[in-house]
Amino acid sequence: MRLSTAPRIAGLIIIAKAVLIGVVYWRRAEILGRPIHIGADGWMIAITIGLAIAAGIYVTARHYGRGKP
Numbered sequence: 001m002r003l004s005t006a007p008r009i010a011g012l013i014i015i016a017k018a019v020l021i022g023v024v025y026w027r028r029a030e031i032l033g034r035p036i037h038i039g040a041d042g043w044m045i046a047i048t049i050g051l052a053i054a055a056g057i058y059v060t061a062r063h064y065g066r067g068k069p
Contacts, residue, residue, distance in 0.1 A: 005061075007060045
């Protein structure tokens with residue numbers, strides 16, 4: 001496996017875990033009768049963090065992939 005592939009795979013695993021943990025907590029709160037309302041600000045923060053993680057993975061993968069055919 002190329003080194004540039006490893007950060008991509010690790011990033012996808014981390015993102016998948018974060019999404020699954022969020023879904024579990026959200027569903028548990030609904031079951032307990034306390035639904036979570038994150039609002040527009042929460043969505044903006046979540047999207048910004050997601051884009052920052054994706055950009056970091058992309059830059060890291062390009063950096064380690066440089067110089068290889």
